[in-house]
Amino acid sequence: MSAAPLWDELTERLLPVLTEYRSHIADLPVEVKADKTLLTEADVAVQRIIIDAIRATEPDAVIIAEEDERQGPREDVVGAGGRVWVIDPIDGTAEFVEEERVEFCSVVCLLENWQPVSAFVLAPELGPxxxxxxxTADAPGHRLTLNGDTVTPPTRPGQDRWLSATRSAGAPPRDFDAAAGEAGFLLKTRTTSQTLDMVRTAVDLSHCTDPSLPAFELFWRRRQKVWDGVAGLCLGTAAGLRHCDEDGKPLPTAPSFFGQAEPVFASTVLGRPEVVSWFLDSPH
Incomplete structure (x- = not known):
C-alpha cells in the first residue's frame, strides 16, 4: 500500500504546528538531554501528531521514535516481523531553535523486512x-519526489564537488579533511540536520533553496542514531547510491539492532558508488 496519503496528511497537519512554534521560538524553553542534543515542547508535540496519524490507519503499528524515552530493549520491535516505523519529530533541533536558521526537518521512515522502504522528509522553511x-522516497520503486513531483538523482558532479563530513564544534581537522581537499572536494563540517544532508546526497535541492545549498557526493557520520539515518538510507536506495559503514561493511539490519533502546550505527557512509570507493581507500 502506498504511503503517499499518509505523507500528504502529515504535511497538512505538521506545517501549521511547526509554523506556530517557530513564530514564538525565542520564548520556547529548550532542554539539554543527556547526549547533549536539544529537546523542546515542539519535538514532543510533533512526535505525537505523527504517531497518532500512523496509528489511525495502523492501530498496532510498531514505532521507534526519538523522544519515546525508552530505557530498555524494545521487545515490541524485536517481535515486529520487520515492519517498523521510525520517527524523528525534528531533526536539527539546534537549528529549529535559532530564528535565522532553516536546516531542520520532520522525518518518518517505514521499514519492511528490516529494510527502509518508504520515507518522508518535511523541511518547513528550506525553500525560497x-x-x-x-x-519522499519509495525505495523498491526507485522513486523520489520533491513537493509531489518525481525527480531524478544527480547524474554528474556539479562545478563544485561537496562532501558532508561534519565534526564536533572545536574539533581539530582530521586526516580525511586534507585528503578530501587534495582530491578536489569541498567539505561541509558544521552539523545541522543529518537527514537533510542525506537528502542533499540523494536529491539536488540547489535550484529550490535560497541561498542555494549544493548537492553532496558523499555523506559520512560516526555514531549516527537510527532515527537520524534510516530515512536518508531509504532515499539513497531509491537514488541508486551505495551505503555501508566506514569499513565497507553492510549496515546492521537485524531485529536485535533495531530492538535496542537507542539503535546507533557505528558509522554511516552514503554516496555515489565511485566516491564511496574513493572514501574507503582514503584515511578516515
Missing part, C-alpha cells in the same frame, strides 16, 4: 522565502 520542501 522560507517555503516548505517535502521529499
Amino acid at each position: 522565502s522560507r517555503t516548505p520542501l517535502v521529499v
Whole structure:
C-alpha cells in the first residue's frame, strides 16, 4: 500500500504546528538531554501528531521514535516481523531553535523486512522565502519526489564537488579533511540536520533553496542514531547510491539492532558508488 496519503496528511497537519512554534521560538524553553542534543515542547508535540496519524490507519503499528524515552530493549520491535516505523519529530533541533536558521526537518521512515522502504522528509522553511520542501522516497520503486513531483538523482558532479563530513564544534581537522581537499572536494563540517544532508546526497535541492545549498557526493557520520539515518538510507536506495559503514561493511539490519533502546550505527557512509570507493581507500 502506498504511503503517499499518509505523507500528504502529515504535511497538512505538521506545517501549521511547526509554523506556530517557530513564530514564538525565542520564548520556547529548550532542554539539554543527556547526549547533549536539544529537546523542546515542539519535538514532543510533533512526535505525537505523527504517531497518532500512523496509528489511525495502523492501530498496532510498531514505532521507534526519538523522544519515546525508552530505557530498555524494545521487545515490541524485536517481535515486529520487520515492519517498523521510525520517527524523528525534528531533526536539527539546534537549528529549529535559532530564528535565522532553516536546516531542520520532520522525518518518518517505514521499514519492511528490516529494510527502509518508504520515507518522508518535511523541511518547513528550506525553500525560497522560507517555503516548505517535502521529499519522499519509495525505495523498491526507485522513486523520489520533491513537493509531489518525481525527480531524478544527480547524474554528474556539479562545478563544485561537496562532501558532508561534519565534526564536533572545536574539533581539530582530521586526516580525511586534507585528503578530501587534495582530491578536489569541498567539505561541509558544521552539523545541522543529518537527514537533510542525506537528502542533499540523494536529491539536488540547489535550484529550490535560497541561498542555494549544493548537492553532496558523499555523506559520512560516526555514531549516527537510527532515527537520524534510516530515512536518508531509504532515499539513497531509491537514488541508486551505495551505503555501508566506514569499513565497507553492510549496515546492521537485524531485529536485535533495531530492538535496542537507542539503535546507533557505528558509522554511516552514503554516496555515489565511485566516491564511496574513493572514501574507503582514503584515511578516515
